[in-house]
Amino acid sequence: MEGFKVINRDIITEATAMAFADPHLQIPDRYIRADGISPAAGVVAGDGENLELPVVDMARLLDPEHREAELINHGVDEAVIQKMKDSTVNFFELPLEDKNAVAVRPGGTDEGFGHHFRSSAGKLDWAENLIVETQPFQQRNLEFWPSNPPTFRDSIDKYAMEMSNLTMRLLRLMASDLGVEHETLLAAFRGKRQITALHHYPPCHHPEKVIGITPHSDGFGLTLLLQVNDTPGLQVSKDGRWHPVRPLPGALIINVGETLEVLTNGHYKSVFHRVVVDTKRSRVTIVVFQDACIDGVVKPLPELGEPRYHAIGKSEYFKDHITEVVGQGERFIDTLKK
Numbered sequence: 001m002e003g004f005k006v007i008n009r010d011i012i013t014e015a016t017a018m019a020f021a022d023p024h025l026q027i028p029d030r031y032i033r034a035d036g037i038s039p040a041a042g043v044v045a046g047d048g049e050n051l052e053l054p055v056v057d058m059a060r061l062l063d064p065e066h067r068e069a070e071l072i073n074h075g076v077d078e079a080v081i082q083k084m085k086d087s088t089v090n091f092f093e094l095p096l097e098d099k100n101a102v103a104v105r106p107g108g109t110d111e112g113f114g115h116h117f118r119s120s121a122g123k124l125d126w127a128e129n130l131i132v133e134t135q136p137f138q139q140r141n142l143e144f145w146p147s148n149p150p151t152f153r154d155s156i157d158k159y160a161m162e163m164s165n166l167t168m169r170l171l172r173l174m175a176s177d178l179g180v181e182h183e184t185l186l187a188a189f190r191g192k193r194q195i196t197a198l199h200h201y202p203p204c205h206h207p208e209k210v211i212g213i214t215p216h217s218d219g220f221g222l223t224l225l226l227q228v229n230d231t232p233g234l235q236v237s238k239d240g241r242w243h244p245v246r247p248l249p250g251a252l253i254i255n256v257g258e259t260l261e262v263l264t265n266g267h268y269k270s271v272f273h274r275v276v277v278d279t280k281r282s283r284v285t286i287v288v289f290q291d292a293c294i295d296g297v298v299k300p301l302p303e304l305g306e307p308r309y310h311a312i313g314k315s316e317y318f319k320d321h322i323t324e325v326v327g328q329g330e331r332f333i334d335t336l337k338k
């Protein structure tokens with residue numbers, strides 16, 4: 001996967017692992033954000049102003065009549081979710097040495113365990129991440145798929161499949177909402193890449209000095225985010241303030257990526273978000289990105305009228321998306337608006 005808000009990867013060192021494990025150790029300088037990125041720099045909305053993201057209660061969305069039953073019959077398989085959560089937690093609990101068996105290779109592919117984002121000032125996010133490409137099947141690079149815990153590969157394989165199916169169900173609903181043929185929207189996603197990112201944000205005794213994930217908006221089509229535990233941290237930017245997002249237990253958060261904003265000609269909007277870390281509890285999330293394009297191009301579906309965004313080739317899109325996100329902290333697609 002070329003692109004994906006990555007400018008540079010870094011391995012997790014012993015010193016970092018120690019700082020992550022002991023909230024009372026001094027924060028290494030590379031994690032201290034003084035560059036306008038730190039949570040201290042943004043205004044956070046008050047209590048009771050948590051943002052209602054498009055939190056999708058699958059059961060309710062798919063069948064208003066049969067909430068519980070529908071979740072079992074049409075929603076994501078609970079056993080698959082639980083197994084994926086367990087494997088993820090087990091992986092992050094391993095000693096650093098074991099996790100580094102699938103470490104990122106600086107200058108190599110964008111997969112692996114490590115830091116996946118480094119600001120131009122060389123600062124790092126307060127998190128360790130494992131990223132693997134889960135679809136298309138032929139592009140899986142098992143070198144980066146942990147064999148420890150032993151359940152990991154099977155868990156992620158099944159979870160990825162569930163997320164592909166869920167994406168197709170969501171796209172059908174979106175296509176109906178947009179008034180376009182289902183196939184038009186589905187075709188833009190079919191056979192495209194699916195990237196799975198596992199995030200672990202350790203606690204930090206000075207959360208105002210570090211950031212779990214730098215403010216950004218997702219570049220791909222659709223993001224499906226699952227919280228493994230209920231530690232808060234995700235915040236969404238709206239009207240110049242950061243609003244905490246607290247998903248309902250068991251709900252997935254669906255983020256519209258910039259590519260989907262363009263495809264739908266601005267009907268769905270991609271949001272700017274970040275993660276702040278907790279003083280006491282770690283936060284673990286499982287995030288699946290579904291990519292999309294029309295014949296290699298990011299552009300509005302022709303059915304949706306006069307295009308409001310300029311068309312751009314996929315590789316150019318990702319190249320520019322990175323520079324823009326990192327350079328200015330703004331959404332790249334705003335530069336594509338007509």
Ligand SMILES: O=C(O)CCC(=O)C(=O)O
Nearest residue numbers: 197199213234275285287
């Ligand atoms: O972990 C989270 O809550 C958000 C992760 C995220 O924004 C991303 O992976 O793009």
Ligand SMILES: [Fe+2]
Nearest residue numbers: 216217218273
């Ligand atoms: Fe994101």
